[in-house]
Amino acid sequence: MAEERELSYYINKASELVGKNFEKKIRIGIISSFTINGLEESIRVKLAEKNIDCITYVGGYNQYNQEILNPESSLYKFSPDITFLIIDTRNILGELFNLPYSISALERKNFVEKKLNEIQNLANTFTDKTKSKLIIANFDIPTYSPYGIFETKTDYGFHKMIEDLNCGLINDFKISDLIYIYDFNGFISQYGGDNIFDYKQFLFGDMKISLDYIPYLANDLIGYVIGYLGLSKKCVVLDLDNTLWGGVVGEDGFNGIKLGPEPPGNAYLEFQLVLLSLYQRGIILAINSKNNYDDALKVIEEHPYMILRKENFASMKINWNDKVSNMKEIANDLNIGIDSLVFFDDDPVNREFMRLNMPQILTVDVPQDPSQYAQTIKKMNDFSVMKITDEDTQRGKMYLEQSKRNDFEQSAPDLESFLKNLDLKVLIKNANEFTIPRISQLTLKTNQFNLTTKRYQESDIKKLSEDDKYVIGCAQVKDKFGDNGITGVFIVQKENSKEWFIDTFLLSCRIMGREVEKGMLGYIMNKAKENGVEQIKAQFIPSQKNKPIEDFLNNCGFQKDGDFWFYSLKTQFTIPEYLMVRVE
């Protein structure tokens, strides 16, 4: 079992959190069929460590039906952002949990269908009444069966009932962006049913999750908060020696490092495979290593057992500079916030140096034993996202294109000629079922070039897109090096027939500096003009991170009046001629 603190730590620490200031806020509802004391305290303390203020509401014992069905319930009054619904197998099956074979196979099947309908109704009632995400825990499949070894030969047996409940939950809510299924059964498998369920705790205090494991459950559930708030880490920055391979290449040589199918080299192979799987889902990889560049690059390019190759790394700092300076350069190269970086280095001195100098970076507690590297990264909840979009899966390729673009920029005599020769195409798209997930994702994740930093969940965007008073669009940006995907978003509110208000205007950091924003703004202005609008109103809401957009309105000719900025559409707005703006 990985290191975790005792539950009493969380319970006592939680009482000290009142009155503290945090960067982000979240309201969490927990409704369950059994006692899960200590869960809300563990969640609150763990979120406070991530600088998130968490306010919780814990429903009464086995009151989840009433909490959802009663429109006046305390849960609805609390108005959560995320609600966890945890019903245990014993509760959903009732008497059949102990006596599943007291009825026929057909009756068991009908029972499962009935229960799935009940859950579906509950979930739909809930999402009709609130804006909260609903996370439903699936059901733990016990290993025990009264039929013993004959269980798997039984027609629609006890285990099959629960498997069908779990499959049904996934199928019923697969397309919903409000309802997610938490794999509670997987949680039990991971830590072991015998460890998690203790008959004495159950009979003595109706506790169905052993107290030691409550903080682990909290860890899993926090993944949803990270995803909801758009705090997912974007990039893993890796050391090389004793991290991606065993030994020191400068001393042991190309043939002397440990990397291959045999132990201990297979530990590094396994770790690299996990990193590659993260890369394939959109996590950027980078290198920060004190090494001779040529020695290290030879391994990366030529070693027969390297899984990760040069093209998998969006930035490589292999030199003798200090790691903090390298880290700043990596963040700069990738144009992403320092706080979206994860640092993985086997050397505790380097880790401590990083923690002291760049506390915003998540420096992983790397275990001494490399055989545990893969598991360490797999257990992190910091990469959780509510949606994986096409842009995510293509991100690695896009960063590679970006590095080619950077080389091209450096070889160009000036910025203007670089931009002119880039063949920039801005494709404006409306909010629709294909673009809404990405639009929401960008509002949740974009910090730097974001005029108002308003965060919108998918359901919010969907709702606004159906409202005639809003114009919502996004920009897909292509150039001669490739497709950057959807990287710009705007939400415009038609305040009245003469004036439109820019509620949201943002660009992904990887597209900044190419004046794509002027293409988007030009589109908004033209559309407003076509609708007889006379002026555009905008607002800049400063945050800790959006300095890059601070002068945007001024530079585009907006005039400030009080808290707002105005642009009269009598003045022609010029889109840079090297931008080809097309509307889809």
Next chain:
Amino acid sequence: MSKKLYDLVAKVMNVQPSTINDESGPESIESWTSFKGYVLLYELETEFKVKFTIDEAMDVKKIVDIKRHLKNHGVILND
């Protein structure tokens, strides 16, 4: 060894160890809720590597009861 027990009780109940004695229990320690009582038993089991029976768990009213049950499991707390 009593100190080890008192320290653990103090940690779980979030009070000063000096306030704990053999007669301490839910009546004298305000923060000793029924849930914290469960947490205490669980952490005692982990700390002293014992497993209380359900009867023993239900019988704990004061620290002295814990000492008695620990003794039954071979844990002698010398002062």
